[in-house]
Amino acid sequence: MSASANDSPERDYLPQLPAVEWVRAGAGGADRSVGPAEFSAVLLTVARDAEPGLRAAVVDALGSAEARWWLAVDDALRERWWSAPRWSRSLAAELADGEVEVLRLVVAGCHRDGRIREAAVVHLAEHAHPAALAVLALRTADWVPEVRQRARAAVDGWLRSSRGSLTQLTEMAFALRGRGQGAWLAERVEGVLRDLPLDGLEPLLTARDRRTRRAAYRAAMTGGLLSVRRLITAAMTDDDLPIRSLCARGAVQAATGPAQLRGLLVSRTALVRAEALQAVTAVGDLGAAEAALPDRHPLVRAIAQDRLRGSGADPAGSYRLLARREPPAPGVLAGLGETGGVEDAGLVRRWLAHPRARGRVEAVRALRRLGVTRSADLVPLLGDESGAVTRQVVAVLRHDLGGLDPEMLEALLRPGNAAHVRFAGYRLLTSGNAWQRLATNLRLIDDPDDRLRAGARADISTWLNRQAATTYHGPSRDRAAQLDKLIAHARPILGEDKIRLLRFHAGLHHQEAL
Structure with missing residues (x-):
């Protein structure tokens, strides 16, 4: 750790410092065009060579970065350190000999060498900067036990001293949970949240990270810290479905009367409307059940229907x-x-x-x-302007293909028709007779429509691999003649192997032999 960089003949291969704006935009992951690998290389250069103002700006931006960005940068830095052997030795000497600024501690905490990471963790524990806390959080899941233990001791000390907001640490904890050693931090943070008063949870209840907000709401509801009005507001406005559902259930449990819950009946979330409807109708409010009968979601309709049946309606x-x-x-x-x-x-x-x-x-x-259902009523809807309608009609008609006119279905495939209409015809034509299916696919094998063309080629391969060997009846004479021409047309696209198989299964190999 105390070796001097001057003792090594190795060279560093780091990029030049880019524009200040580029560094600042990339530091927090705000510029999505800057990837973690590209940024990590520049970050090493900034930490080593940039002037103090830029280094301070970069470390502040890192302090507000999302957890997923941190995880990606951590992985990228570990790989990138191979290109800076001289600075690795120099930084190791700094860590051993004296005080090191935060940005250099941050990059040292993501070093490939466990001894350097451990030394960085010792110094990072003395800093309250959010970027320092983010790296400590990362190292609590480190694969080296010594690094992991030091980082966990530092985080435990930070939690006991309550030096600042838990928001970033909680976000990092849930991002790390899926890793091999990542469960410790998440469990530790959840335990701390359960004991926090409402003012300590407030920053987490409005955090950008959904998993952080979920944990905060669970902790607040367990402690009975949120009013019914606060729960209803979250159930109506939060952009996370699990939070809306959780708060709706909490509001139902905490409400003193159904009148408090009526606002939830118009929520945009079906689960929230369902929770509110169950509570309101449980005290005999059949008007709410009647009003919910036309609801767009089947769960809400089912609750309304059940309540009305229970009353004899x-x-x-x-x-x-x-x-x-x-x-x-x-x-x-x-x-x-x-x-x-x-x-x-x-x-x-x-x-x-x-x-x-x-x-x-x-x-x-x-x-x-x-x-x-009657085919005569539904067939006109195959040309509907809405793809959702044609999909629903196809789902019904696929069970009654015998009553459909093949010429009418083939007319749906005409190039002038809308894409969803053509696809409806394709699905019906390929749902019945194996030889009609094959002929349809061969016709569309070079179609201008990407979806039809890709689907036709994939379906030919599927048929050859899975169903051709069990297609025991051969094509009619007219169909065989049609297939002969279509297969010949497909030769440049499918290749000789598939063409030979298609001719064999269609019974056309006898003609080829003659």
């Missing part, structure tokens, strides 16, 4: 009344399909022409649930 009757309105909400058609009977087919079928694509989708689904 008939949800299907309510859906029938709603379905006669102009036009009904898509959730009404979905609900009628879930609760109605065959006698409702005419009412649902009328809304295959619903002005909203979602309404047409739900009408098709409802007919399918009621078991009253």
Whole structure:
């Protein structure tokens, strides 16, 4: 550790210092065009050669970087240190002989040599800078036991002294949890959070990292620290689904009456609406159940339907009344399909022409649930302007291919049609007879549409590898003649091996032999 850099004839191979703006933008991971490997090389140069102002700016930017950026930079630095053997020796001497500034301690803490990392950890423990804490967190999961133990002792001391916000340490802890030695820090932090008062948790409740916010909300709710209003606000506004659901359940448990929960009934999150609806209707508020019948999510509709049935009401009757309105909400058609009977087919079928694509989708689904689908009603929707509608129609018609006109399906494949219409025709044509499937794929093998072309080539390979050997019936004479021409056309694309297999399985090898 005390060897001088001058004793080594080795050279460092580090890049030149770039523009100050580039370094500052890349330091915290804000500039996504700067990768960890590129940045780590520059970081070593900055730590070694830059003027003090730039070094201070870079270490401050690192202090606010996201945990995932730190993990990537740590890995990249460990590899990059191989290009700086002279500075490695010089830095080792600095660590052994005296005080080292924070940025140099940070890069030393990510060194490939465990002895240098351990020495850096000793010095980092004396600093309160967020970048120093981030590296200490990384080293608590270090693969070298001595480094790991020193880092954990330093972090434990930091936690006991409560020197600052836990936000960054918590973010790092959950980012490291999946690593071999990473569970220790996450468990330690979670234990600390459980004992924090609300003012200590506040910075974590608004942290950028979702896992940090989740842990903070769990700790606050376990301690009963959040008001019903605070829980409802989080359930309505947080951008993380697990947090919204967690806070909705907490609000339901903490509420003193259903009136406090009515705001949750209009949440954009189905799980939140479901939690609120269960609580509100549990005290007999059937009006809320009636209002939730047309909900767009099946879970919420199911709760509303169950509550109405429990009171002796008939949800299907309510859906029938709603379905006669102009036009009904898509959730009404979905609900009628879930609760109605065959006698409702005419009412649902009328809304295959619903002005909203979602309404047409739900009408098709409802007919399918009621078991009253008719090909004649659905075939016109294969040309619908919405891909969601055509996908739903295809899902139904694939079970009734016998009643479909092959010429009509082939017309869907015409190049002038919309991409989703062509794909609907492709899926139906390749769902039935093996030889029709093969012919369709061969026709599309050089199609301008990337999706159809790739799908056709992949399906030919799938058929050859998995199904061709068990296709015992051969093609008709007309189909065989068609396949002969299509296979010949595909020769430059598929290659001789696949062409030979296709001709063999189609029974065309006899003609080739003649």
